Ligand SMILES: Nc1ncnc2c1ncn2[C@@H]1O[C@H](COP(=O)(O)OP(=O)(O)O)[C@@H](O)[C@H]1O
């Protein structure tokens with residue numbers, strides 16, 4: 001069977017290794033754990049795993065385990081029987097039953113609470129579960145694929161993630177490399193997105209200087225950040241070719257053309273010192289608050305103000321981000337919700 005990865009762009013060696021792994025693993029029934037920084041294409045890879053599996057004609061059901069604070073409502077995943085809680089007026093199937101015969105994608109599995117971790121472990125080991133409030137065990141024929149941008153091994157060490165579940169999920173690990181390690185793939189991807197978001201019949205081109213800049217920038221938000229920029233350029237730039245001056249300031253600074261380029265260059269990183277704090281005429285609390293504000297805003301900016309994504313980049317819960325924004329009065333006037 002030939003493997004369809006036509007929507008996944010990347011020719012670099014590190015990325016080809018990922019695609020080779022994908023081709024080998026997709027047709028099997030193995031549990032896969034996809035890791036990588038936010039925006040590296042984990043979800044895209046999981047879709048390809050399903051599409052190239054024997055289960056392709058059955059559903060792929062995605063559950064975002066990090067989206068809800070505390071324990072993800074168990075009934076969402078396992079379903080419930082009538083009367084299981086005050087709200088359960090009817091029996092309802094959960095995501096697990098909807099995925100029957102297909103693939104269950106547990107996204108951001110690092111956010112899963114302890115009691116659900118145990119239930120998922122049982123599901124993986126015994127291929128069985130119960131609806132909430134139900135006494136009958138239901139057989140589940142699903143392939144489980146999980147993804148996370150957190151370091152689960154660290155979370156196992158700190159006691160936040162069950163070690164047995166980690167090993168059970170980590171049968172086949174696939175790690176997506178950060179975009180900054182993929183060399184010229186940056187340019188391939190940039191062109192791919194300019195094609196995707198082109199407004200007329202022709203996609204915009206990128207000038208040689210702008211290409212240099214794109215290659216030098218470290219892409220903390222990875223492919224998602226690049227996609228957001230390219231979409232913006234396709235809308236905002238009136239001309240046919242993207243010049244270096246059209247690029248976002250952050251990209252220019254990292255490329256070494258801006259006046260502040262040295263301090264913004266990632267190689268010359270330095271922690272702020274006391275003199276920086278005093279230089280700003282601030283006390284510790286205010287200085288730290290200011291640093292936090294900047295990081296929050298940058299993460300939001302990089303993810304097109306989609307809070308789920310910004311929270312992922314920052315490594316905090318979406319609700320924590322929203323609380324912080326409220327407290328700091330940083331709520332934007334508008335926020336286009338996107339997946
Ligand atoms: N190699 C790639 N080729 C084409 N598009 C990609 C690639 N990697 C990521 N993308 C796109 O970038 C965006 C973010 O990817 P996503 O899979 O949601 O990342 P993650 O789940 O790791 O946060 C999506 O729009 C996705 O289609």
Ligand SMILES: [Mg+2]
Pocket residue numbers: 039042043107
């Ligand atoms: Mg994701």
